[in-house]
Amino acid sequence: MATGQADLISNLPDDVLGTIVSLLHTRDGCRTQALSRRWRPIWRAAPLNLEGGGSRLREQTVSGILSGHLGPLRRISIFMIKSLPRRYDLRTGHPIVDDTGDARVDNWLGSRDLAHLEALRLSYEYNTHNSTLPPSVFSSAPALRVASFGRCRLPPKLAVDFPLLQQLTLWMVTLTQEALNAVLSGCPALEILGMTEIRGVVCLRIRSRTLRSISFRHSSYVPSQELVIEDAPCLERARLQPFGTDNSVVTFRVIHALKLEMFSQV
Structure with missing residues (x-):
């Protein structure tokens, strides 16, 4: 802007400026x-759309933003989270799995109000x-509508409270059938479910009164895997994607899905 011209943008109300800032990438x-004293408090109070992870936004920066930002959390997408170091039992040589949960992620989300969170994406760096x-x-995330989790484990004793979640993606996730049941029962509005290379369960059983579409790509680490639709009265579309290995077997069974019209295997 040329010198001497009025700064019309800065004269806009705080809520309008906050909306503008919230549409920018987190870094921007x-x-x-740094623009001026007028702009200094705008970003901290605006709805936060956090995009980060990997080389784009360091974990320390993510922690700083979430601890210092005062506005509501709107969308969080943290990808390429550095995986926790693998630990082994010195006596047996077997890997030790800590099911208490990643303390870094707990610090990011555990102390924040998730009442306005609409989209959540979390994935780790390595498989x-x-x-x-x-x-x-x-x-509790009462406004959450879209969620994606990748390259991680779900805690065995899980309580899910996503009343408005409509779309869920699980890719390269290790879980138990009990954890999957908790996810489905805790998402009473779920319509779209995508599962790619799920581990830990040979037979995945689906029970959802609202699910309309499901896609499933089995894991090459599980030679024989089965997907059973036990009760999904609203299910209309199912897509099965074999991994393509010669020694793998995928079975798809439908027990109750009266509205299922389209089934594709590619």
């Missing part, structure tokens, strides 16, 4: 604090499956 939104998401990730 944070930088608006080691020794990083367990903490229970706080699945605590």
Whole structure:
């Protein structure tokens, strides 16, 4: 802007400026604090759309943003989280799995109000499956509509409270049937479920009164895997994607899905 011209943007109300800032990438939104004294408090109070992870946004920066930002959390997408180091039992040589949950993620989300969170994406850097998401990730998020979790484990004793969640993606996730049951029962509005390379369960059983579409790609680490639709009265579409290995077997069974019209295997 040329010198001497009025700064019309800065004269806008705080809520309008906050909306503008919230549409920017996290890094760019944070930088608006350096524009002037007028802009300094805008970003901290605006709805937060946090995009980070890997080389784009360091974990220390994520922690700093979530602890210092005062506005409501709207969307969180943290990918390429550094996997926790693998530990082994010195006596047996077997890997030790800590099911208490990743303390870093717990610090990020456990102390924040998730009442306004609409979208959540968390995934780890490597496919080691020794990083367990903490229970706080699945605590009450009444506005959450889209969620994705990848390259991680779900805690065995899980309580999920996502009353408005409509779309869920699980990819390269290790879980138990009990954890899957908790997810489905804790998402009473779920319509779209995507599962890719699920581990820990040979036979996955689906029970959902609202599910309309499901896609499933089995894990090459499980030679024989079965997907059973036990009770899904609203299910209309099912897509099965074999991994393509010669020694793998995938079985798809439907017990109760009266509205199932389209089934594809590609």
